[in-house]
Amino acid sequence: MSNERTRPDPTGPAPARPGDDPDQTLLDLIRDGDEQAYGVLLDRHLERIHALAQRMLGNAADAEEVAQDAFLRAWQQIPNWQPGTAKFSTWLHRVAMNLCHDALRRRRDSRPVEDIQPVSGEPGPEQLARRQDRSGRVQAALATLPERQREALVLSHYQELSQREAAAVLEISEEALESLLARGRRALRAALAEELEDLQGKGDGHRHGI
Known part of the structure; x- marks a missing residue:
């Protein structure tokens, strides 16, 4: 797999203004020892961070x-958080993405990409198999993309971050993010189209007794 990297924006991502962070009140309470506030923060972000890691890994x-x-x-x-340096959610996504990098790096040394487990769709009594199959195909196609293209797609489409937030997580400019997204979408469409052709070919083969 290619390990494409995009040059960081030399100006860096724009810092968040102190009043822009919806988590700041919780962060202040946590610094004052309020454990319940940490539970609220966990509930607010855990599912999205887990989803990010699931898509990446x-x-x-x-x-x-x-x-x-x-x-x-x-x-x-x-305890050392400085308001205005970045939104907490942006920083948390960046931390999770770096941890995903570490996990993928370890995996490359011991485990082929083909062993990555597909992400299953939400279970439903009638459409479970179809959703699992579709989700698995998309996950497998995502896994073939260069790392930075996959990151950009996951952050923008699955995590639903704004372009500014996604660019800040990746520490690149919004223009560089747009370039990654455009290339990633093309590569993903090509990978899915190729897999569909393979599936159709196998189906034709079975029908003809191959």
Whole structure:
């Protein structure tokens, strides 16, 4: 797999203004020792961080570990948090993405991409198999993309971050993000089209007794 990297924006991502962060009140309470506030912060962000790791890693156990490690680092960082440096959610996504990088780096040394488990769709009594199949194909196609293209797509489409937020997580300009997204979408469409052709070819082969 290509390990494409985009040059960081030399000006860096725009810092958040102190009043822009919806988590700032919770962060202040946590610094004052309010454990209940930390529980609220966890409830607010855990599901999204777990979803990010699941999309990047394709493995539930690895995603759970990344999410736990990200919030452990958040707990350690909050006492020193400086308002206005970045939105907490942006910083947390960046931490989780870096942890995903570490997990993928370890995996490359011991595990082929084909072993990545597809992300299953939400279970439903009638459409479970279809959703699992579609979700698995998309996850497998995502896994073939260069790392930075996959990151851009996951942050923008699955995490639903704004362009400014996604660019800040990746520490690149919004223009560089747009370029990654355009290339990633083209590559993803091509990968899915190729897989569809393979599936159709196999179906024709079975019908002809191959």
